[in-house]
Amino acid sequence: MTSGTIRVGIGGWTFDAWNETFYPPEVKKKDQLEYAASQLKTIEINGTYYRGQKPETFAKWAAATPDGFVFSVKGSRFVTNRKVLAEAGGSMAKFFATGVTELGDRLGPILWQLAPTKKFDADDFAAFLDLLPKRHDGVPLRHAVEVRHESFAKPEAVAIARARNVAIVGALHETYPAIWEVAADFVYVRLQTGSDDIETGYGGNELAAWAERLRKWSGGGAPDDLPLVDPEDPAENRPREVFCYLIGSGKSRAPAGAMALQARVDGAMDEEREG
Template sequence: MGMIRVGIGGWTFEPWRGTFYPPGLKQKDELAYATAHLTTIEINGTYYRLQTEKSFAQWAKAAPDGFVYALKASRYCTNRKVLAEAEESVEKFVNQGIAELGEKLGPILWQFAPTKVFDQEDMGAFIALLPSAVAGVPLRHALEVRHESFRDPAFVALAKKANVAIVRADHGEYPLIEADTADFTYARLMRSVEEERTGYAPEAIERWADEARRWAAGGDAFVYFISGAKVRAPAAAQAFIAKLKAD
């Protein structure tokens, strides 16, 4: 049985101050607070720019044992016409110091543009570029595709052969591809609404919690409340965690 980890994207967001973070909490203490009340965080800053070894080491130190970070891979790796030409960008990303996270390094999320169409040969070449480890730290990879053309058995077969997860995206426009292709599962739940105190209604949280339990039977499961009504993401994640503990 795998672990189910639940969290949000990032930890710096002004509307969370006073809603998720207690009034008066210093900004420098927000990461420690977030990692103490959630079980994973998807770091989005790595999508926009390279970080330093020092930053990764500090993030690792701030989090308790058992906590893991997912990393959103650089846009320079995935936002390109020919994915097979991403080798240099992929190497630069994985060698920027992510190994400093050690056991607190979770999956790497490779997100593709909604306009990116499935090309079996090119996607296969890209997947082949993804390393299994860096500096002795094992790497796990998840692909978030956002075009309907990826609803293709050939794509599922490529991911399964490489033990790469296909992100389960709960979104109004992107395809939800429910395929078990790796020894872990990665879900991004993006339909939170501000009118609902916990972003998702209790029955929806219960339904997804049941799904997460099923996924955990085959390995670790990572569930992130992302986008949608972002102000509700921490409450949604905490309600999800509470549901898992109560049952």
């Protein structure tokens, strides 16, 4: 294998504007997940951030998706919205008790989103990452953390995450720090600056640039046009699975943008294989 799988998707599958821009009129609300999963390779479940779910709910979601489809799941806010992350063990146990592993082979990375006010504290950050379980109910787990305070943009934070194989989310955002280091055996990107005025959320040149970046990561390298906080310590060069979500600004156009970006990625990789 010379490159890892690239999956491009959106956040959630229920949004009123998508009834006009994404879902055909004949698709009923109860069937929206099944339709969205037929058009996309991944969806980030955001409802889990706000409230607990039930095992049967996760099982139902998994059953509505085709083979090869993968969810990422946002961890509970009760785990991450705290002054001392190292004290989150109890809340984390409650989160995993909701039955997230019922997703089975549809379970991808679990995203832990820190509060914008949470500053980098090396000991606390390391202690929090050490709480993240590598397995639950016999299911292997992968974790990504989205840091949203600029104090995390330093080599020490990257080193702590890399030592524990936890991805730091590459966030394209107006205010969150841009940390593009590869810290795990997969890559997690959230593109959050789209526009509702563009049919695909991002222009053609932007999509082409992101397609090339995703391909670079999947092949084991790193884009040469994204700045690193620690360019002297690159990640190991090896194929990696890549997850990319169009989310946030320009949400009405996110499905179209995700499909367009996925098509660019897949087309380029098909050409590579044929060549």
